[in-house]
Every structure is written in C-alpha cells, then in structure tokens.
Amino acid sequence: MAGRVDAKLAELGIELPPPPAPIASYVGFNVVDYTADFGRRAGLVVISGQIPLVAGKLACTGKVGGAISLEQAQQAARLCFINLLAQLKAACDGDLDKVKRVVRLGGFIAAGAEFTQHALVMNGASDLAVAVFGDAGKHARTTIGVPSLPADAPVEVEGMFEIG
Numbered sequence: 001m002a003g004r005v006d007a008k009l010a011e012l013g014i015e016l017p018p019p020p021a022p023i024a025s026y027v028g029f030n031v032v033d034y035t036a037d038f039g040r041r042a043g044l045v046v047i048s049g050q051i052p053l054v055a056g057k058l059a060c061t062g063k064v065g066g067a068i069s070l071e072q073a074q075q076a077a078r079l080c081f082i083n084l085l086a087q088l089k090a091a092c093d094g095d096l097d098k099v100k101r102v103v104r105l106g107g108f109i110a111a112g113a114e115f116t117q118h119a120l121v122m123n124g125a126s127d128l129a130v131a132v133f134g135d136a137g138k139h140a141r142t143t144i145g146v147p148s149l150p151a152d153a154p155v156e157v158e159g160m161f162e163i164g
Contacts, residue, residue: 043163045161062152064154105125105139115145
C-alpha cells in the first residue's frame with residue numbers, strides 16, 4: 001500500500017526512477033543515526049549531488065543563460081530533486097513516510113559570470129520539495145554559480161533530510 005508521500009507523488013504525476021548510480025568514487029547517500037529530543041530515535045540522510053538524469057541520460061547539457069534557458073534550468077533542478085527523492089527512498093528502505101523534513105538543499109548552477117538568477121533556478125527543486133512534503137519541505141538552502149559541472153550538466157542539487 002502506498003504511503004502519503006507516494007500518494008502525493010502520484011497526484012503530481014511523478015514516478016520515481018531507480019536511484020541513479022554514482023558516476024565516480026562516492027556513494028549516493030549516507031545515513032547518520034542519532035537520538036533526538038526526548039530520546040526519540042531519528043537520523044539524517046545526506047544525499048550526494050544529483051544531476052538532471054532521465055532514464056539514465058542527461059535531460060539537457062550546457063550553461064544556464066546560454067544554451068539553457070531559465071525555464072529549462074528550473075525543470076533541470078526539478079529533475080535533480082526527483083533523483084534526490086529516488087536516493088532518499090532507497091535510504092528509507094522504500095518508505096518515504098519516514099521523512100520528517102527537508103533540512104537543506106544545495107544547488108550548483110553552471111553559468112557564465114553574467115548570469116545572476118541562480119536562486120530562481122533552484123526554485124525548481126525547492127518548490128517541488130514543498131509540493132511533496134508540505135511545510136516539512138521548507139528548508140535551508142545554498143545556491144552557487146559554477147563554471148562547469150560533471151558531464152556538462154547545467155544543474156546539480158544535493159540534499160539533507162531528517163528521518164525518523
């Protein structure tokens with residue numbers, strides 16, 4: 001039986017792919033267990049940066065503000081968050097209802113020095129986090145412009161989630 005988060009994803013028309021395999025020497029995620037307030041057992045899931053893959057292939061390549069429009073970049077950030085969710089589901093043994101909140105997202109936007117709308121690009125990921133998790137999707141965030149990303153991806157998004 002699908003949980004509430006899976007039901008929300010279905011309502012949004014999102015089907016999670018298998019978690020993308022790392023393209024270098026790292027793991028897709030790490031889970032850190034801890035005891036929270038009042039002895040409640042919880043944990044943090046730290047997910048490695050995800051690029052906008054669809055069926056194992058980059059949805060788009062190039063620099064934002066050049067070959068990639070703002071709207072395409074926002075869609076790429078959304079795809080990155082979908083891939084974060086795929087990793088998160090694996091970290092939660094298939095049960096996204098274990099997610100208590102989105103703690104932090106970090107975004108890397110490949111763009112030239114003249115591009116200044118990095119925050120708007122990352123809204124593609126941030127808005128989806130809130131759409132999926134409601135108030136628990138509101139998160140801290142950093143968005144950074146970079147000259148290039150792996151495989152010429154325009155966007156990469158990493159995340160940290162509290163589970164319990």
